[in-house]
Amino acid sequence: MLKNIQEWLLVLCIIxxxxxxxxxxGYDILPIAALPGMSVLILICLTGLIIGKLVPLNIPSIAYIGVLGFILTIPGMPGSEQIVKWTADVSLxxxxxxxxxxxxxxxxxSWADFAKLGWKTIIVGMCVLLGTFLGSAIIAEITLRLQGII
Structure with a gap:
């Protein structure tokens, strides 16, 4: 378990x-200004990964990470305002x-494995990307029109 934690911490620090x-x-935020927020995000991720290993349920670690981040930033939770303030300096x-x-x-x-799926997979992937883009553009258009921005 300790080896896993060391590897996770190394990867999280590199990322x-x-x-x-x-x-x-990209956003002109100095690394020293964003370091507290990044440190909090790394600690939340590391804690979620550890919980995922310790809890005997078959739930992905990302669920624990998301729930932990949500709980820590609930208004009224001790320290939540500071966590939100720090992480606001890290762009999504x-x-x-x-x-x-x-x-x-x-x-x-694994391009060879991807190629084995066939040409239909590429077409489905392109349709998914196109649909996601068009859906997002339509939602943005409606929202901006309703707000009177455009």
Whole structure:
């Protein structure tokens, strides 16, 4: 278990460093300003991973991480205002970029397995991406029109 925790912590710190750099380059937030928020996010992730290993239920660790983050930021919870303040300095897109890059590398490493799924999978994937994009654009258009912004 200790070896798992060390590996998780190393990976989380590496990804956290990449996120801090992306946050700095993309959103002009200095890494030292975003470090407390990133540290909190790393600790929440690490705690969720540990809970996922200790609890004998077959629930993914991401569920524990999400619930823990939700509980810690409930208004009125001790320290929630500080956690929200710190994590506000870490941009969501700065977090998503390295995660999506890692997912892309993972798919790229198993390209042969992906190719075995056939050409229909590529078409379905393109339709899913197109549908997600168009759905998001329609929702944004309706919302902005209702608010009178456009």
């Amino acid at each position: 956290g460093g990449v996120i801090l750099i992306g946050n700095w380059i 897109l700065a977090i998503a970029t390295p995660i999506l890059a890692y997912a892309g590398i993972g798919i790229g490493r």
